[in-house]
Amino acid sequence: MTLAKICGLKTPEALDAALGAGAAFVGAVTFPRSPRHIEPLHAATLYERARGRAKVVSLLVDPDDALVTEIALILKPDLIQLHGHETPERVAEVRRLSGAGIIKALPVSTPADLDAAAAYAPAVGHLMFDARPPEGSALPGGVGARFDWTMLQGRTFDRPWFLAGGLTPDNVGEAIRLTGAPLVDVSSGVESEPGVKDPALIAAFMAAVDAASPRQGRTK
């Protein structure tokens, strides 16, 4: 069964929609250039409602030690998603500093990009394959870009991995069937405008994930 992460949740309504629809992971983006940016203290208050219902993920981009420490102390995330240029050594440092599990997002535009996973696997609990953003993009992710999912066919990795990038309620079923992704992640694909989550799109996305990946032992 494929599990889903809904990322960039910054209002009670959006977070409740994700939790109510069965998201296994919910993500707080702390990156000022993002339309989904949320400050650590605000995230800590908002995500209290997620405790025990879903894994709380803090998305950071090339964070320094001060931000990692602030996030660890204030938000106390289950996982930190590193979505920048972090090296395997830096990833290991962030894991030690925060005590959180790590999701390392890797940009993909060619099959060779998938080979980078081997260097990161020892330092992380999860990998993430996200479309490399277009040249000159203001954001390293969250722009609705997708990559050729067939690159993942037949590939295996030493860690559980998320498929991300350009997923929507309309295409996530195809993405799961094509790749066998154990985990999927969406940000812009469930929004009515940048940074504004649409509860109906969140519900539709989760329903599509569920339909494409029957639960073990479910009769229908």
Ligand SMILES: O=C(O)c1ccccc1N[C@@H]1O[C@H](COP(=O)(O)O)[C@@H](O)[C@H]1O
């Ligand atoms: O969502 C953001 O604003 C964001 C900012 C900086 C780095 C990553 C970001 N989002 C992550 O990018 C992928 C793909 O997003 P999308 O579904 O294509 O919009 C996903 O993992 C988001 O969590």
